[in-house]
Amino acid sequence: MNSLGLYLHIPYCLHKCGYCDFNSHPVNQGEMDAYVDALLREMDHYAREWSAGRTVASIFLGGGTPTTLPVSALETILDRCRNRFALEPDCEITLEANPATISPGFLSQLRNAGYHRISIGVQSFHDDELKLLDRVHSADEVDSTVAMARAEGFDNLSLDLMFALPGHTPERWRESLRRALAKDPEHLSTYNLTVEPGTVFEKLRRGGRLTLPPEDLQLELYQEAIHTLTAAGYRHYEISNFAKPGRECRHNLNYWNNGDFLGLGAGASMGLGGRRSKNFNLPSRYIREVLARGHAVESSESPTPREAMEETLMLGLRLLQGLPIRQFEDRFQTSFQTRFGKTAESLLQKGLITLDNERLALSHRGLFLADSVILEFFA
Numbered sequence: 001m002n003s004l005g006l007y008l009h010i011p012y013c014l015h016k017c018g019y020c021d022f023n024s025h026p027v028n029q030g031e032m033d034a035y036v037d038a039l040l041r042e043m044d045h046y047a048r049e050w051s052a053g054r055t056v057a058s059i060f061l062g063g064g065t066p067t068t069l070p071v072s073a074l075e076t077i078l079d080r081c082r083n084r085f086a087l088e089p090d091c092e093i094t095l096e097a098n099p100a101t102i103s104p105g106f107l108s109q110l111r112n113a114g115y116h117r118i119s120i121g122v123q124s125f126h127d128d129e130l131k132l133l134d135r136v137h138s139a140d141e142v143d144s145t146v147a148m149a150r151a152e153g154f155d156n157l158s159l160d161l162m163f164a165l166p167g168h169t170p171e172r173w174r175e176s177l178r179r180a181l182a183k184d185p186e187h188l189s190t191y192n193l194t195v196e197p198g199t200v201f202e203k204l205r206r207g208g209r210l211t212l213p214p215e216d217l218q219l220e221l222y223q224e225a226i227h228t229l230t231a232a233g234y235r236h237y238e239i240s241n242f243a244k245p246g247r248e249c250r251h252n253l254n255y256w257n258n259g260d261f262l263g264l265g266a267g268a269s270m271g272l273g274g275r276r277s278k279n280f281n282l283p284s285r286y287i288r289e290v291l292a293r294g295h296a297v298e299s300s301e302s303p304t305p306r307e308a309m310e311e312t313l314m315l316g317l318r319l320l321q322g323l324p325i326r327q328f329e330d331r332f333q334t335s336f337q338t339r340f341g342k343t344a345e346s347l348l349q350k351g352l353i354t355l356d357n358e359r360l361a362l363s364h365r366g367l368f369l370a371d372s373v374i375l376e377f378f379a
């Protein structure tokens with residue numbers, strides 16, 4: 001039976017963080033009930049076509065901030081997933097959470113509803129850095145959220161951290177890593193702060209009021225994370241992700257391995273049966289479209305063979321295990337050596353990739369420069 005990942009986007013946040021370019025919108029109590037209804041309706045629409053003969057291996061509620069919804073709505077959403085799809089017995093069920101939105105009663109109900117993995121947006125254990133990032137929680141609130149989650153029986157926690165903040169130093173980054181490790185999380189994601197177009201941070205940078213650390217320091221901080229986390233027993237399995245053995249994020253692995261995934265909600269993307277599509281971003285527009293059509297697709301396309309190849313290479317190289325070359329050649333009916341041999345040779349000499357008969361992978365330096373290295377294959 002084919003398996004499927006299910007992603008549900010909850011676009012509401014208490015406040016827009018300065019660096020954020022995700023599809024997030026201010027909490028809108030007057031709209032949120034209609035949004036959940038639309039999400040359920042959209043799920044019904046796709047289940048009619050895609051649930052037969054398939055199982056669901058993972059469910060991921062991301063955002064935005066899913067925990068801005070009332071817990072009863074989060075229960076209803078998961079119940080509907082169970083009713084419409086055949087969930088695998090060990091289906092991974094994740095919910096992203098902001099420490100500022102969590103209480104013990106909330107977590108207890110989530111656990112009873114069947115959510116068992118929580119991904120917590122921590123970003124830093126220094127209050128001044130959290131303030132700089134425009135986060136609405138404190139480091140103490142992270143401590144209490146993790147303690148509450150453990151007390152309620154969540155045995156699969158992921159913590160997100162961010163490095164290369166303005167003024168960041170190795171000492172401060174080590175301190176955040178140390179405090180994260182003290183929580184003994186099953187999974188950690190460490191993201192390099194980038195300034196994206198259209199964000200508040202971009203305006204600040206243009207006005208000379210925000211400067212990121214130089215690239216050599218960014219690389220040093222990245223290497224510090226790899227060194228500290230692998231020494232603590234975590235497996236570095238993707239550019240930004242580390243896990244205890246067997247606790248890799250199954251939902252994201254499916255995505256990086258080019259598996260089928262159904263994305264529901266405002267701005268969500270999906271990749272099913274070789275087609276890609278994307279929903280309207282604005283929640284109000286999303287709701288209107290779902291009411292009228294059952295879905296809210298804004299654009300849809302079947303990638304050309306070249307685009308599919310690019311995507312497979314781009315996603316596969318994110319994984320530390322690298323891209324299986326034989327599999328790639330079989331899928332695209334092409335010789336890797338003939339097509340990419342010259343580029344691979346040049347990247348090998350620069351120390352940006354590793355290559356054997358079986359797999360192509362990025363080196364540590366290559367991982368840090370992943371986007372530009374991958375582009376070279378298609379220059």
Ligand code: SF4
Nearest residue numbers: 013016017020024064
């Ligand atoms: S909490 Fe996350 S999704 Fe919401 S604004 Fe901040 S970074 Fe963006």
